[in-house]
Amino acid sequence: MKDKGRATKSNGSSRQRLSDLLRSVDELNASIKSEKRKLVEIASPLDLMELRAEKAEKAAKAGDVALEALKILQKNSLEIIRAGDIAMAALRATIRENDADAAEKQMALEELAKVIEKNTVSLKASALAFSAVNELAFHDELTGLPNRRLLNDRLWQIIANNKRWDSYSAAIFIDLDKFKLLNDEFGHEAGDELLIAVGKRLQHCVRETDTVARYGGDEFVILLSRLNGNLVEARAEAEEVANKILASMAAPYKVHVHQNHDPVAVIDYQCFGSIGVAMFGGDDTEANSILDWADEAMYWAKSEGGKTVRIYDAKNSTEQTLIGLYELATHNDIETANHGIRTRQYVKTLANRAKDMNLFPGELTNQIIERLFKTTQLHDIGKTKIPYAIIHKKEKLTPEEWVEMKKHTTYGADILRAAKKQNTSLSDFLNTAIDVAEAHHERWDGTGYPKGLAKDDIPLAGRLMAIADVYDALISKRSYKNAWTHKDAVNEIVSKVGTQFDPLxxxxxKLEEDHFNLIAENAID
Structure with missing residues (x-):
């Protein structure tokens, strides 16, 4: 009887959970429909960007809730079908052994068959719904291409296959040149139409076994799998495909110009791309760096005026030149080895969003964002001068130890200034690194350290890094604390607007919080 009581309680809990989930899906879907209606009231590109981000966030949440609800529905239907099959088999055996009450038993069999059929239909419907929700979770809503989540999954699969077959593959990072001009002059409908057309052209340039993904905004990533086992020949194959993509993109696109959301004209619009290529094999330790390499090569192409292809070469990489500093930065803090990898991706994501919103005109060019990306990994380099016992202490620091810990910002700036004197060719990069290291613990209200700077007196690089650093510290497990959830970390940062963090x-x-979460998931300690 106790087991039955527990089962009844469990079933009731499951039904309540399912009811709550379905109600949440309805509420989220209603909210999303409401946001769609707002499209006709868009006043500016900034309004549109904010609305799209909110809509995407709500759609993602609806998808997650719907997936959980569908899993419960499927589980319940399967359990009913299995129980019904067992009961029907038992009844048939009883009829064969004893035909007493055969008519009543036959009626019970027919009723059970109806229940099973009903739940079979329900199971098929939920399977179709599951497939549809899964499609939204792993594909870009506008272009239908794989999104970042599916791209990362495919990347890991390709690395595993490379290891098995001793082959090489390539990541191709594509950024559209001057895409913003089209959006500004002809509106977002024209921009959306171009993105869809570019996605289709990219698919025609590669094999069906390759992956074409929309990475975000006007960026696309292609994964070429199973290239030649010889690196030189594999690189030649990848370069040939990249040049094919470049030529394909150069042909004019037919784009509709809209007024009040109705097409009124068709124009020929030529859009080029900056392309970066990174080769990789079966070394899974490189997984978190491959797209960064391709991205770096893309920025190299863009810095030369775009419309070109560049291939990542570690020997000639600025990042490679800085590798000694990176190693120094993590030497005394092994526990946070991936912290630098994650935070530089957070900073780049946040800076690109701020650039798209035109929050800091002239202060966030592509070149500056690239410098931020390459140097934010050095933000805690000053900790190399902090005693090991303080860095790794599991208990709360004493006031004296805390005073020493806070010196890592000035120590870091001093180390980087010394490095700049010895590497004058890296002055621009190291100036950015100095701003990040020295200012990422300053606070918007002037109560931070080491200089007590406030508001716009804090270098923008430091203000960007402050958000990235705090978010990652909150969601990471450390010897002295448990990891916070993504939602709690977001709420904490939002609660400190105007006191600790730059309001803009x-x-x-807030518009990029889902990307922050994805970055964290893909570079776990």
Missing amino acids: LVEAF
Whole structure:
């Protein structure tokens, strides 16, 4: 009887959970429909960007809730079908052994068959719904291409296959040149139409076994799998495909110009791309760096005026030149080895969003964002001068130890200034690194350290890094604390707007919080 009581309680809990989930799906879907209706009331590109981000966030949440609800529905239907099959088999055996009450038993069999059929239909319907929701979770809504989540999954699969077959593959990072001009001059409908057309052209340039993904905004990533086992020949194959993509993109696109959301004209619009290529094999330790390499090569292409292909080469990489500093930065803090990898991706994501929103005109060019990306990994380099016992202490620091810990910002700036004197060719990069290291613990209200700077007196690089650093610290497990959930970390940052963090950057952060979460998931300690 106790087991039955527990089962009844469990079933009731399951039904209540399912009811709550379905109600949440309805509420979220209603909210999304409401946001769609707002499209006709868009006043500016900034309004549109904010609305799209909110809509995407709500759609993602609806998808997650719907998936959980569908899993419960499927589980319940399967359990009913299995129980019904067992009961029907038992009844048939009883009829064969004893035909007493055969008519009543036959009626019970027919009723059970109806129940099973009903739940079989329900199971098929939920399977179709599951497939549809799964499609939304792993594909870009506008272009239908794989999104970042599916791209990362495919990347890991390709690395595993490379290891098995001793082959090489390539990641091709594509950024559209001057895409913003089209949006500004002809509106977002024209921009959306171009993105869809570019996605189709990219698919025609590669094999069906390759992956074409929309990475975000006007960026696309292609994964070429199973190239030649010889690196030189594999690189030649990848370069040939990249040049094929470049030529394909150069042909004019037919784009509709809209007025009040209705097409009124068709124009020929030529859009080029900057393309970066990174080769990789079967070394899974490189997984978190492959797209960064391709991205770096893309920025190299863009810095030369675009419309070109560049291939990542570690020997000639600025990042490779800085590798000694990176190793120094993590030497005394092994526990946070991936912290630098994650935070530089957070900073790049946040800076790109702020650039798209035009929050800091002239302060966030592509070149500056690239410098931020390459140097934010050095933000805690000053900790190399902090005693090991303080860095790794599991208990709360004493006031004296805390005073020493806070010196890592000035120590870091001093180390980087010394490095700049010895590497004058890296002055621009190291100036950015100095701003990040020295200012990422300053606070918007002037109560931070080491200089007590406030508001716009804090270098923008430091204000960007402050959000990235705090978010990652909150969601990471450390010897002295448990990891916070993504939602709690977001709420904490939003609650400190105007006191600890730049209000404009917090607005940009709220629009990119899902990307922050994805970055964290893909570079776990």
